[in-house]
Amino acid sequence: MMESQQEPKVTIPPLIPLEYSNRMMLKTILECGDDQIGLFGKTVVVGGWVKSSKEVKREPVAAALKPPTAAEAFPPSPGRKELSCVEVVQSRIPFFKKIIRVFGVSSDSYPGVREKFEPVPKPPPPPPSKFFLQISDASSISSLMVVIDSAVVPVSAGHVLPTGTCILAQGVLEKSSSHGKQTIELKVEKILHIGTVEPDTYPLSRKRLPLDSLRDYPHIRPRTTTVASITRICDTLDFAAHTFLHNHGFLHVQVPIITTIDSEGFSEKFQVTTSKKWGLGSGSDADVRHETVKAEQHIEARDKSKLGTGVKPEVKEDFFGRQSYLSVSGRLHLESYACALGNVYSFGPRFRAEKTGSIKQVAEMWVVEVEIAFSQLEDSMKCAEDCFKFLCKWILDHCPHDMKFVTKRIDKTIVHRLEYMMSISYERISYREAVDILRKVTDKTFETKLRWGVPLTAEHLSYLADDHYKRPVIIYDYPKAVKPFYVRLNDDGKTVAAFDMVVPKMGTVITGSQSEERLDMLSARMKEFDLSRDQYEWYQDLRKHGTVKHSGFRLGFDLMVLLMTTGLTDVRDVVPFPRTHGKANN
Missing domain, CATH: 3.30.930.10 (Bira Bifunctional Protein; Domain 2)
Incomplete structure (x- = not known):
């Protein structure tokens, strides 16, 4: 009698959020090796900065534009039986037509007076998009793919796509839908925070800046x-x-x-x-020069006042x-x-x-x-x-x-x-x-x-x-x-x-x-x-x-x-x- 083969045991690595910010470090997700499969289906909160991004627009569904019915265009209020203004006007159209005939004018001369108002058909809403964001929180060399479906999470491309955007999101970890090196991605269910960026002035909008160029932006370069x-x-x-x-x-x-x-x-x-002589002002260069001159004049006047006693300003002051x-x-x-x-x-x-x-x-x-x-x-x-x-x-x-x-x-x-x-x-x-x-x-x-x-x-x-x-x-x-x-x-x-x-x-x-x-x-x-x-x-x-x-x-x-x-x-x-x-x- 052959023994049944046992399925390989899946190890689920612990997902412990940071104690003081209630988010997961990306390192715990990206560097757990073969145990990543045990994370699929887990709901987590992650945060980071966008390293790269792309938008995939869905194809619009081809359908003939059909004008909605009066019931669709003007649905009755639930629980109440009240006539809308349009319905009131429609009920009075025969009365208006009689008045027009009294004055000897055919109603055909006023084609705008119809038995019913026909609502103008509305264009369909734009098709939803999917946003694919590579985000990093600098806890790991790797970055995490974050997938946002605008049909599920209403958000605009201009808010989330630019490099440098900060995002905090909640979602479910899933097997990666792409065929790249990454095996796991986050399907976003809720966005908790977006820190937008100004692409025209953001120093890291260009990829792979040389290190000597980054020295001018020491406050930004840690994001590289x-x-x-x-x-x-x-x-x-x-x-x-x-x-x-x-x-x-x-x-x-x-x-x-x-x-x-x-x-x-x-x-x-x-x-x-x-010494006030070397004090720094917080204003413009002209203000600094003005304050420096004033300080020097004050020191010079003080020195002259002490010449009679032969006492010079010393480091003791x-x-x-x-x-x-x-x-x-x-x-x-x-x-x-x-x-x-x-x-x-x-x-x-x-x-x-x-x-x-x-x-x-x-x-x-x-x-x-x-x-x-x-x-x-x-x-x-x-x-x-x-x-x-x-x-x-x-x-x-x-x-x-x-x-x-x-x-x-x-x-x-x-x-x-x-x-x-x-x-x-x-x-x-x-x-x-x-x-x-x-x-x-x-x-x-x-x-x-x-x-x-x-x-x-x-x-x-x-x-x-x-x-x-x-x-x-x-x-x-x-x-x-x-x-x-x-x-x-x-x-x-x-x-x-x-x-x-x-x-x-x-x-x-x-x-x-x-x-x-x-x-x-x-x-x-x-x-x-x-x-x-x-x-x-x-x-x-x-x-x-x-x-x-x-x-x-x-x-x-x-x-x-x-x-x-x-x-x-x-x-x-x-x-x-x-x-x-x-x-x-x-």
């Missing part, structure tokens, strides 16, 4: 598939960085963005001030009472917590006022900064390497759809490169060894003349990582003149305990160092950089009271997203609202 994918990768990498550090016992510490010190000793900084800046680095403040809590890290924006045209730097960039107590340079180099490999693996494991899109659209080698970075050992060489290697190069001429004691340029670093070793390179023991004042001086008195991690196709992604824990050495280095002892008194206190060896590093988060995980080349395409010299529109 590429920027949405970059944002999801960025979010995943953000979570991965926190995960790695938490897994290894680090505490997250928020360090100040406004500071009164130069964390490196030679940085171009943004000054923070409340500013909000903080002393010069303050946007932070270039948070490592000095982070040290104070490392010297109490052990292993700590910070994640936030850092600012540089360098008027550079580099495609790898903007004025505001986010960095991960790590500080490890009871550690030396070797410990930080090992931690930095492990962290970098962890991030590479995490992206591959948790962003398969986005990495597939990036591979297809931007860089075909990106996945292979990430796999390579997480599986190999990294080369370690000293600065002196790097200089010796570069001096022996004969098949390439470097633009910058190389000699010991000067910084290695991006060209030098690229040759070492891309051409010579063909793998990430960690360069350590730099000349003391090219690294910050707080880096520990080596025994040779010429080099310091600092390192850079250089990655092929990327350049320098991580920089780190062991901090100087000896008070006398730190004071001497501060003197070399001509730094004020008063400004750094709190930092010196850490060496006076329970000093400890400690080291750390900083990872350029935006550069990691830019070059390592997306294959893009300009950091302005990764930073949500890039600030560059002469441009901060939003």
